[in-house]
Amino acid sequence: MSHAGRVVIYGGRGALGSKCVAHFKAQNFWVGSIDLHENTEADLNILVEKDAEVENQESAILGSVSKALNGSKLDAIICVAGGWAGGNASKDLIKNSDLMWKQSVWSSLISSAMAAGHLKDGGLLALTGAKAALDPTPGMMGYGMAKAAVHHLVKSLAGDKSGMPPQSTVVAILPVTLDTPMNRKWMASADFTAWTPLEFVAQTFLEWTKNENRPENGSLCQLLTEKSVTKIVTS
Amino acid sequence: MSHAGRVVIYGGRGALGSKCVAHFKAQNFWVGSIDLHENTEADLNILVEKDAEVENQESAILGSVSKALNGSKLDAIICVAGGWAGGNASKDLIKNSDLMWKQSVWSSLISSAMAAGHLKDGGLLALTGAKAALDPTPGMMGYGMAKAAVHHLVKSLAGDKSGMPPQSTVVAILPVTLDTPMNRKWMASADFTAWTPLEFVAQTFLEWTKNENRPENGSLCQLLTEKSVTKIVTS
Numbered sequence: 001m002s003h004a005g006r007v008v009i010y011g012g013r014g015a016l017g018s019k020c021v022a023h024f025k026a027q028n029f030w031v032g033s034i035d036l037h038e039n040t041e042a043d044l045n046i047l048v049e050k051d052a053e054v055e056n057q058e059s060a061i062l063g064s065v066s067k068a069l070n071g072s073k074l075d076a077i078i079c080v081a082g083g084w085a086g087g088n089a090s091k092d093l094i095k096n097s098d099l100m101w102k103q104s105v106w107s108s109l110i111s112s113a114m115a116a117g118h119l120k121d122g123g124l125l126a127l128t129g130a131k132a133a134l135d136p137t138p139g140m141m142g143y144g145m146a147k148a149a150v151h152h153l154v155k156s157l158a159g160d161k162s163g164m165p166p167q168s169t170v171v172a173i174l175p176v177t178l179d180t181p182m183n184r185k186w187m188a189s190a191d192f193t194a195w196t197p198l199e200f201v202a203q204t205f206l207e208w209t210k211n212e213n214r215p216e217n218g219s220l221c222q223l224l225t226e227k228s229v230t231k232i233v234t235s
Numbered sequence: 236m237s238h239a240g241r242v243v244i245y246g247g248r249g250a251l252g253s254k255c256v257a258h259f260k261a262q263n264f265w266v267g268s269i270d271l272h273e274n275t276e277a278d279l280n281i282l283v284e285k286d287a288e289v290e291n292q293e294s295a296i297l298g299s300v301s302k303a304l305n306g307s308k309l310d311a312i313i314c315v316a317g318g319w320a321g322g323n324a325s326k327d328l329i330k331n332s333d334l335m336w337k338q339s340v341w342s343s344l345i346s347s348a349m350a351a352g353h354l355k356d357g358g359l360l361a362l363t364g365a366k367a368a369l370d371p372t373p374g375m376m377g378y379g380m381a382k383a384a385v386h387h388l389v390k391s392l393a394g395d396k397s398g399m400p401p402q403s404t405v406v407a408i409l410p411v412t413l414d415t416p417m418n419r420k421w422m423a424s425a426d427f428t429a430w431t432p433l434e435f436v437a438q439t440f441l442e443w444t445k446n447e448n449r450p451e452n453g454s455l456c457q458l459l460t461e462k463s464v465t466k467i468v469t470s
Contacts, residue, residue, distance in 0.1 A: 113329055163323035
């Protein structure tokens with residue numbers, strides 16, 4: 001076998017996604033990237049048509065994955081696509097909620113459908129929630145609602161007869177703030193030692209994929225960083 | 236004043252919505268109905284364009300409401316629009332999730348935006364969740380996810396600086412099974428005495444609108460019916 005395993009990173013060109021692609025490649029994994037833009041490090045690139053309806057996105061993406069795998073199965077599907085928008089009920093509620101749904105939930109749903117069809121028995125599906133959405137989010141209403149939906153999806157996927165492969169594990173990471181270049185740019189005066197390093201997240205995904213320290217099926221995994229040390233608290 | 240107050244029923248032509256329109260009309264309320272189809276009992280009908288994008292639906296609906304109210308405010312906005320679809324991750328996940336989002340969440344969001352702009356201080360916004368979505372829903376994944384999103388929205392709308400009018404109350408009803416003609420048709424052998432009568436729900440909305448027995452802001456109100464008696468359990 002010429003590689004250590006096969007993973008797909010949904011959002012493989014974003015800050016965290018790029019780190020994941022590089023990290024898995026360094027460990028000799030075959031890596032597929034799904035994104036609006038190409039990641040030249042990946043073995044396979046599937047480009048998302050941003051303005052297409054979700055069912056069309058799904059059929060295009062799953063068709064490409066199916067063709068590339070040619071009957072092989074994936075060790076892990078990791079969805080780190082998403083976005084952020086603020087706003088309460090009195091300003092751009094519908095616009096922002098629609099955008100958050102498309103960015104966070106569509107990608108999570110397509111990853112879940114991919115897992116039902118192409119993840120190996122005992123494989124890993126990791127989605128991205130948000131710690132903030134464990135509580136009400138009046139100042140970022142659409143964002144919190146979309147992430148709460150992702151949390152519920154994880155719990156459902158971990159349930160009985162969910163359609164997931166036997167012995168597979170579904171989890172979500174719930175970041176507070178990731179230490180990305182964009183966050184450093186927009187919150188330049190923040191305390192970066194309270195932000196979660198991307199390396200830590202990529203390494204965590206790698207371990208979970210290799211079934212090391214893997215959380216229980218259905219876990220929501222808060223990434224809590226203090227003085228540059230991150231601990232994972234599951235619920 | 237020629238009427239007891241003003242309410243809008245979103246989904247005013249459905250089984251529960253029609254009952255609400257009739258119940259409020261019988262109490263001399265001015266009633267607006269928003270639905271795909273006209274409710275001839277209502278004082279105002281706003282027809283939803285089913286295939287329009289959500290932002291276009293919003294601007295059309297809010298424009299019509301604004302024009303009809305002409306500066307007056309609403310006592311209550313009651314959203315009972317919605318639908319149901321089963322299915323796990325391996326069958327029609329994206330299609331069903333998309334449909335559930337449009338039926339339950341779009342209507343809830345437009346109602347929320349309407350509340351931010353047109354509900355009076357101390358008014359009521361009531362949305363429709365589902366008791367089932369308090370737990371994982373592996374066999375009706377899109378439905379549970381959409382309803383979990385509605386639950387989160389209610390909590391956010393009840394939060395600080397949510398954009399809702401002062402002293403207003405946002406709640407969701409969380410039915411188990413409503414005693415509708417369609418449910419009787421499709422589940423003909425079920426125990427109907429465990430289903431919640433529509434009259435009870437309509438009367439409950441009326442009381443809450445008049446600020447009688449109104450639950451705390453942000454309450455998720457389970458409607459639990461046993462031997463034809465319904466109790467409301469809030470969380």
